[in-house]
Amino acid sequence: MDAALGRRITAGCRAVGASGVACADLSGTGEPAVRTIRLPFDADRAGVRPPSLLWTADKQGAILFPETGYVLVAGTVPFMTAAVGEGIDTARARFGRHARALAHRCPSLAAVAAAHPPAHHAWSRPAEVEPHSAAARQLDLLDAFTRGAYGAGDFARDWWEARRTSQASGERLRGPLGDLFDRVFMILEDYSIHPELAEPGDLSDDELRAAVTEVFTKRPSED
Template sequence: MTDLSGASSWGFTGDWLSDGPKLIVPVPAGSRVDASLVRRVIEGCRATGTDGVLALTGGPGGPDGPGACGRNRRTVSPDRAVAALAGIGPPALLASSDRQGAVLFSGPGSALVAGTPRFLGGAVPEGVDGGRARFARYARTVAHRWPELRSLARSLPPRHLAWSRARDVPAGTGAARQLELMRGFIAGSVNAPHFARGWQTARRTSHDNGERLREPLLTAFDQVFSLLEDYSVDLDLKDADDLSDQELVDAVREIMEYSEGF
């Protein structure tokens, strides 16, 4: 997972990144591992169903003391990870024991979260592109203290622009599939259960891809999501106040007619 030839060269290996494949998201950090970094790997473990956090620490500034070159390796349960790992210095690698993802803290100011889409879904709930965009803003803010972070942000840019209009959404994306289903639904070529299932699946795809929306399309999609929260595909589970198929299609049509995102 990492090159352990020296603390200064710790990093994710190409073989590990290509197995999945895995993506990298830079995140803000302080001078030592804090609870927020540990929680990222904990949530990644929960998302993948992993019951252990593997911690590899050591080297300059690590628990072995300044100038030490030893390595400490241990596995802790997720519910004990914050107490056991918060406060350690760089370099440090915190990984899910199944190797699906990891947080690499090589120095003050930033850390790298890498993993499969499933791991990142828990570790980076803001999404890959959301996390990268957030880090770019952070890097500009702290440039006076850690100027090198701006180069890191440029090396890991968002993969997608944040789309504000339906016409801007590229074909083949999760968001494009959501739009396709909405158009088919109000045109009558897609029935309500198929729309509800397909739209939620496409929403998860969009999130896993790190796709980002902004106003006014963001609000329109949030409104559709809220509608589906009040709609049941399973007739046996439908409550009296749940939306009917007709009420759902009418509401989606109204969103598309009155939102500036379409």
């Protein structure tokens, strides 16, 4: 386990209100008692070695560390969204590339990657998006909002919800479509859903609609 994984575990725990994780040594050679590791999680200081199993007290998140080189992470949507912020499929795809790069040193990683392939192809254009996916919902919201059929606050709220669902479901975007969604994300970062919490420089409802319309009209074609 490295520092990056420690940050992921810490983020997942905090997202579900956990102050730490329980840890069990699965080697059969250590003490059978389960110990608690407090946040922030640091594998080196905590002395976590494979094979080990870690989990939150309410079982909203779990991390299996079977051998050096990888871990398997599972949990509820809030836990996974925070721990695997890039999305499950993106993480799986990256691990597949990692396994191929280290095939000569760690041949066992190839079998792990093959057992956990991405569930979705990476969509690059609207026409490729599965109709009932969260990404399709985001496209519908963009269309309705830019046509004036959706209020700014409702659009922002529902967009963030659909984005979280898309990430938790492992949906992957790339190319022109990924760029479009990234630009909308950046625009919404400057908009407050709650007017009473708006800061100087935040976009107004009209400014949000104008900015989103501008990027959406330049979206990739449906071909």
